[in-house]
Amino acid sequence: MLKKIFKITLLLSATTLAAGCGQESGPDTKPMVSLSVGTTNTSSSLYAYYSGLIKSVKQQAPEINMTIIETGATIDNITRLQKGQIDIGLAVMDGAYEAYEGTGKWAGNAQSDLRTLFTYTENAVYYAVTKDSGVTSMQGLEGKKFNLGIKGSTTENQTTEILKLLGVAVVAHTGDVSDAVNAIKDGDIIGLTKTGVGTSGDATIMDLETSKKLQLLGYTDEEVAKIQAAYPWLRTTVIPAGIYDWHTKSVTTLAQQVGNIANTKMSVDTAYKITKAAFEEKKYQEESYKSIKALDFKTLTLDSPIPLHAGTVKYLKEAGVDVPKKLIPSEYKD
Template sequence: MGRRRGRGRASALFCGGAFAALLALPAGAETLTLGATNATSSHYQVAVGMAQAIEKGNPGTTVTVVETGASVDNVRRLARGEIDLGLVAGDVFVQAKNGTGQFEGKPVADLVALYPYDDSIINIAVRVDSGITDLNGLTGKNFTPGIRGSGGELLVTQSFNLLGIKPRYIYGTVNDAIEGVGNNQLVGYSKYAAASRVDATLRELMTKVDMRILGFNKEQQEKVLAKIPGVSFVTIPVGFIKDNPAFATPSVPIVYATRLSLMNDATAKKIAHAIDQNRQILISVWPQLKDYDFKKSLLETVEIGIAVHPGALAHWKSAQ
């Protein structure tokens, strides 16, 4: 169901037992490596929950959660066979599979989804005292577009390139962005967040700095939709954060993906089944998943060009 491999410098969290317990596993025990995201992200915490859910549904299997640079980094690791499954944003998935964008001429043709777990939006947040009230105002300003190698960074920089918006990009970790915005070295930053609640990093910033979330106007939305596959737009209502008007922003499904050459049908079906049957573990980390329809969301991803592993699809089609 998986392979044992050294992971070089990658940091890893062994879920379900210490290293000594791993050594004590019986012959034939299986190991999977799951590529998550930056350890400061709430997505990393739910990745740990996923590992626990997969282990619970597959006794004898150990899942290693690896901190990564998120979507783009995970696809590249999948292409090199360094991980067995990983977090991938929908737009990154489509570009990687088709060999466009950052994957121009280097398609990962057998990339397939196992299960979805979120529809994320982009929060493009700036200090109110920066005076910036629209995206064009970011040109020439110090701005962090996301963790380098993440789906959020790719989507924001691609969108801004299309729209002729040219910030002075400053790269670093999420913590670097929070610190930079807090001490006024950056006018703002962007990252993926849930549409149903204010992101934890933004909540932290708003304890000391008044913030504003910027949106895309209709013309900007049309340009992005025409050129970047796998993306839709949602309108977030007035008051999402204090005194903020309604704003339209990109929305993408987030899936965990693998490759057909890395995972057989039986393994994919077991993983999908384990996530489905043990979703309470995920809900305990992310309460908003209580009302998330995994099956419906998985089947809808096909409509935007996200292929699903046949083994996983067999489970989701029969799931209640």
């Protein structure tokens, strides 16, 4: 009798297990996709954006698991993509363009398989110095101890190249944003370079102004002309007067479009799902990075200086967007 009960129990257990396995491997089950996302330094406001992106993607594609990784931003992310260490990377699009074309830092090492997933913001580059330094222009940085941007970032590389172009030699301070802020507060350096959230003010600058009187530097018309003659893909913007009480005069600076890049190794389906979720579930990203609320992802993405991912093109075309031929990669199939 006991043997009979044992056989029945075993049979029921096996049947239940088989049913469970059949459910997991059924035709409606979507395979899990794990992705590593290279971002930037945790002290950057851009880092916070990615928690919102993950929420957006989970709304439409719960099978996609995204892991955020702190990195040195654009150049570091492109290098990691090249090595297969990450699947998606934050990128200042100017830096992505240089890598794609094989110019600047990437001379002789073109990353022709880079693709834009989507672009989500345009930021201003802040050159902030202490008032007591006496520096009032980019030329005034000559010989001064100054932070050029997060180590390994496009901002650092860009600032280094532009100051060299303008004939300005600084004593470069190396470190992340927190290192630079502390060095300014301690009087070790006179200022820093960083990207700010749009042109509406920046949390790091607001933190600094509690202990130091500051001034923002900008480029003259002649300097802008020289920069754009050498780097025609760079764009400018204006940091308007009044965004801080002490900032009484508008200054012209560089603008950086920021987005997410991948390469051709990412499947069309995965890129499609991520882009679709980012565009259609934008509110979650707005909660993490409020300045993008007034921005249109489609408009920004169509301004990409490198080809879009085939999955992005697929989504945009389904959404009725006319995608310029120059942005459609050779691997895209209708």
